[in-house]
Structure formats: C-alpha cells, structure tokens
Amino acid sequence: MPQKKKVLIRIGSLRHGGAEKVLVNFLKNLPEDKYEIDLLINLYTGMYIKEVPSWVNLHYLLKGEMITTNKPHEIPVKAFRVLYQKMFLWFPDLLYRFVLKNKKYDVEIAAIHGMYRELLSSPQKDSKKIIWIQNDIFNLKEYTPDVIRQLFKFDRILVISNKLKEEMQKSAKNDEEKRAVIKIFNPIDKDDTIKKANTVIDDYPFSGNLPTFITIGTVYPQKGYDRLLDVHKKLIDEGLKHQIIIIGDGFDFENIQAKLNQLGLQDTVKMLGFRSNPYPYLKKADFYIMSSRHEGFPTIIAEALILNKPIVSTDVSGIKDLLQDGKLGIITPNSEDGIYEGMKKILTHPELADHYQKEIAMTDLPFVLQKSVAQLQEIIDEL
Known part of the structure; x- marks a missing residue:
C-alpha cells in the first residue's frame, strides 16, 4: 500500500x-x-x-x-x-x-x-x-x-x-x-446548493410580482452596494419599478443602511443581514446583481448559475470565466453607469431573462x- x-x-x-x-x-x-x-x-x-x-x-x-x-x-x-x-x-x-x-x-x-x-x-x-x-x-x-x-x-x-x-x-x-x-x-457542490435552496422560508421580504434583484455578500466597500443604491434610485425615478434584497453583514452595514434611508428606499430595498442559508432567497428572486468593485472568484455567481438565475455583474476578476464572456449573463463595465445600463437592459427586455436561463440550462458548468x-x-x- x-x-x-x-x-x-x-x-x-x-x-x-x-x-x-x-x-x-x-x-x-x-x-x-x-x-x-x-x-x-x-x-x-x-x-x-x-x-x-x-x-x-x-x-x-x-x-x-x-x-x-x-x-x-x-x-x-x-x-x-x-x-x-x-x-x-x-x-x-x-x-x-x-x-x-x-x-x-x-x-x-x-x-x-x-x-x-x-x-x-x-x-x-x-x-x-x-x-x-x-x-x-x-x-x-x-x-x-x-x-x-x-x-x-x-x-x-x-x-x-x-x-x-x-x-x-x-x-x-x-x-x-x-x-x-x-x-x-x-x-461548487451543486447537489448541496440545490438542496439548501429548497428549504422553506417564511421571511421573504417581498410579496407581489415586481422584478426582484438579489445580492449576497459581506457588506464591505468592495461590494459596491453604495453604487447599487444610487442606480436603484435612478431607475425607480425613471419609472422602472423593481426591488432589491441585500443579504450579508459587515462593517459597512450601518453606512449602507443609512444611505438607503437617506435615499428613501425603505420600501424597495431590504437588508436582511447575515443568513447562513441564503439560497432559498436567491431561488425566489428573479435576478442576481453583482455591483462589486473587485472580487477573486465570486462563488455566489457560480451558485446563482446552478440555480439558473439571470445575472447582471460588473466586470470583476473571474466573471468572464463564469459567465463565459457574456454568453450566460450580462457583464457590465465596472462603474455606476455600467451597473445602471445592465439593470436597465434586463428590466426593459424581459425576454433576455428567458434567453439566459436557456443558455445556462444547456451549459456543462466547469466548476462542479x-x-x-x-x-x-x-x-x-x-x-
């Protein structure tokens, strides 16, 4: 032996x-x-x-x-x-x-x-x-x-x-x-992710059928949640109704919460804090939004793909590999304008969501x- x-x-x-x-x-x-x-x-x-x-x-x-x-x-x-x-x-x-x-x-x-x-x-x-x-x-x-x-x-x-x-x-x-x-x-453990996503939750923050974006990650400046709130406000002001769920805690939590209140977004953005199992929320949301300034390998994007979610993400490290150069989701320039254009695109072209879901379903994901x-x-x- x-x-x-x-x-x-x-x-x-x-x-x-x-x-x-x-x-x-x-x-x-x-x-x-x-x-x-x-x-x-x-x-x-x-x-x-x-x-x-x-x-x-x-x-x-x-x-x-x-x-x-x-x-x-x-x-x-x-x-x-x-x-x-x-x-x-x-x-x-x-x-x-x-x-x-x-x-x-x-x-x-x-x-x-x-x-x-x-x-x-x-x-x-x-x-x-x-x-x-x-x-x-x-x-x-x-x-x-x-x-x-x-x-x-x-x-x-x-x-x-x-x-x-x-x-x-x-x-x-x-x-x-x-x-x-x-x-x-x-x-990424595909079976485990799917199993966790099927857990029943009773505190999903929104009802009704407004398009809902979710983002999950430690609340640090690198995650760009400040830019996300500014973009959200701009889109709402233009009449593009949608909602956002932010899951995660971190030292920037109070700052982002304060900015949210200051922009008057309490009804359309919910910060849920840390969840050891965020996947049922991800499963229920319509889209995944990543507003990060930089990342290494955003594991959560891989998990969103496993759950077949249309994705809008800034062009950070690892994203081109994960979204196969834009075949499996929208990759935007790494800026507030980029995030704005990406979210606007998926909100004004609902058929895109179906297109990405079909592409994801047909792809043999390399990170399993x-x-x-x-x-x-x-x-x-x-x-």
Missing part, C-alpha cells in the same frame, strides 16, 4: 467566506486513504468548523470569536491575538515543535493568499509549497510588485481566474515560473465539485 502523502493546510479561520467554503468543500471530497491532512487555523471559529471531515487533524493557535469592530474593550484582545500569531511567524520552529508536534510534511498549502509569509517561513525546507490565490491581489495595495515576487518562491501558484493567471504570468521572470501558475476552478477536486489531487500528487 503506497504511503499517504502528509499535507499541512493553513487558513486564518473557518468563518463564512468564499475561500473557507472552498477549502471545506475540497476536504470533504478528498480521499482519506491517499492523504494524511493537518489543517492549522489561526482562530478556531466559524460556521464551517463542524463541516471539516473527522479524519482531518485540526490544529489551532487561538480560540474565540472573530472581532470585526474596534470597540475599546476589544482592542487589547485584538492586540494580544496579533502578537501571538506574529510570534509564530517570527519563531516558526516553536509552531512546528509545539503545535504540530514535529510532524514532517510532503506538501504545505496556504489556502488563502494572506498566509504566504507563514508558509514561506516554514522550517521544513524540503516540503513542496502551494499557495492558493483566492482574490484579485492586483487590486489590493499591500500586494506590491515585491510581494508578488515573493509568491514565486512557491512550487505552485493556484489562481481562480484567467485574468489572475495572465497577471501572474506577466510578473513571472522565466518559463518555469510561468508554468508554476495554474488556474483551478473553485468547486468533481472536476475541481480531481484537478487539485493531480496538482498535489505530481509534486
């Missing part, structure tokens, strides 16, 4: 987020007889912890809830956590000796780009290193050209869109570095779980 490959995977936490969900989906579908996996999370918290398969060894640095605000009594806790995590970055030998019990790994994986320093500081110089870039790092100011160069120290750089692959390969110094960059679709898991196994096995 061939020996199992020993793999260490690192991520910050298992809170609700695209990268976290993707990782858990992979773990649930990797064969237990081929790999011995240690998962190390910085903060033991999050809704996906209970979904980690029992055969995966779970290690953590700290326990407790994520702190997303800056309330005075939380600052010391935050400071302690930062220092504690930094200590292991400065003295990685301590981490590998005391937390990981001196285990030797064949492969070490940073499941999110933000862990690149942690992996590069590993005292195990012989292990193969993989980094998984789950966001458009070329839009994040901390990813300077020098930091991007650091990423080429990894044996494999997994990216989740063609756009990211092109950008990374432009930064490569030679063919070997170019070959290290591999595009891999984030896996089995295909992505097979690809990841191939990458780990060939190292």
Whole structure:
C-alpha cells in the first residue's frame, strides 16, 4: 500500500467566506486513504468548523470569536491575538515543535493568499509549497510588485481566474515560473446548493410580482452596494419599478443602511443581514446583481448559475470565466453607469431573462465539485 502523502493546510479561520467554503468543500471530497491532512487555523471559529471531515487533524493557535469592530474593550484582545500569531511567524520552529508536534510534511498549502509569509517561513525546507490565490491581489495595495515576487518562491501558484493567471504570468521572470501558475476552478457542490435552496422560508421580504434583484455578500466597500443604491434610485425615478434584497453583514452595514434611508428606499430595498442559508432567497428572486468593485472568484455567481438565475455583474476578476464572456449573463463595465445600463437592459427586455436561463440550462458548468477536486489531487500528487 503506497504511503499517504502528509499535507499541512493553513487558513486564518473557518468563518463564512468564499475561500473557507472552498477549502471545506475540497476536504470533504478528498480521499482519506491517499492523504494524511493537518489543517492549522489561526482562530478556531466559524460556521464551517463542524463541516471539516473527522479524519482531518485540526490544529489551532487561538480560540474565540472573530472581532470585526474596534470597540475599546476589544482592542487589547485584538492586540494580544496579533502578537501571538506574529510570534509564530517570527519563531516558526516553536509552531512546528509545539503545535504540530514535529510532524514532517510532503506538501504545505496556504489556502488563502494572506498566509504566504507563514508558509514561506516554514522550517521544513524540503516540503513542496502551494499557495492558493483566492482574490484579485492586483487590486489590493499591500500586494506590491515585491510581494508578488515573493509568491514565486512557491512550487505552485493556484489562481481562480484567467485574468489572475495572465497577471501572474506577466510578473513571472522565466518559463518555469510561468508554468508554476495554474488556474483551478473553485468547486461548487451543486447537489448541496440545490438542496439548501429548497428549504422553506417564511421571511421573504417581498410579496407581489415586481422584478426582484438579489445580492449576497459581506457588506464591505468592495461590494459596491453604495453604487447599487444610487442606480436603484435612478431607475425607480425613471419609472422602472423593481426591488432589491441585500443579504450579508459587515462593517459597512450601518453606512449602507443609512444611505438607503437617506435615499428613501425603505420600501424597495431590504437588508436582511447575515443568513447562513441564503439560497432559498436567491431561488425566489428573479435576478442576481453583482455591483462589486473587485472580487477573486465570486462563488455566489457560480451558485446563482446552478440555480439558473439571470445575472447582471460588473466586470470583476473571474466573471468572464463564469459567465463565459457574456454568453450566460450580462457583464457590465465596472462603474455606476455600467451597473445602471445592465439593470436597465434586463428590466426593459424581459425576454433576455428567458434567453439566459436557456443558455445556462444547456451549459456543462466547469466548476462542479468533481472536476475541481480531481484537478487539485493531480496538482498535489505530481509534486
């Protein structure tokens, strides 16, 4: 019997987020007889912890809830956590000796780009290193050209869109570095998404048959909900009646809620906060709208496609791949005007919704779980 490959995977936490969900989906579908996996999370918290398969060894640095605000009594806790995590970055030998019990790994994986320093500081110089870039790092100011160069120290750089692959390969110094960059679709569990979408809900915020857009995601400035409200107001003022549901929480929630009130949109826009299962709302809505300024691989778009929803999205990383260059949905310029034109188009041409639904139904979607898991196994096995 061939020996199992020993793999260490690192991520910050298992809170609700695209990268976290993707990782858990992979773990649930990797064969237990081929790999011995240690998962190390910085903060033991999050809704996906209970979904980690029992055969995966779970290690953590700290326990407790994520702190997303800056309330005075939380600052010391935050400071302690930062220092504690930094200590292991400065003295990685301590981490590998005391937390990981001196285990030797064949492969070490940073499941999110933000862990690149942690992996590069590993005292195990012989292990193969993989980094998984789950966001458009070329839009994040901390990813300077020098930091991007650091990423080429990894044996494999997994990216989740063609756009990211092109950008990374432009930064490569030679063919070997170019070959290290591999595009891999984030896996979506189709059956699970459909099952969750069929859950009965009794708090859907709208009745009647006005066209309803839904958008789902953490309420951060990058999601562009401010632009979405401005566009919505403009369309309403022009007599194009429609409604919007926003699902998600985040530090910008109050600001967006205040803007909504200030624009007098309380009747036509509903902010529902976080929902652990947003899919029944998505299923009931007519269209999915993405107003994001930037994204990595918008998992929610893949899930909207699985539920056969017509989509209007700004041109962010991953969208051209997911919507097949506009064959499966409307891709708009990444601006307020772009969002306006896209929403107006689908509201004034109702036949477009049927057209996109037919196209989606006839398409063999490339991000379904089995295909992505097979690809990841191939990458780990060939190292």
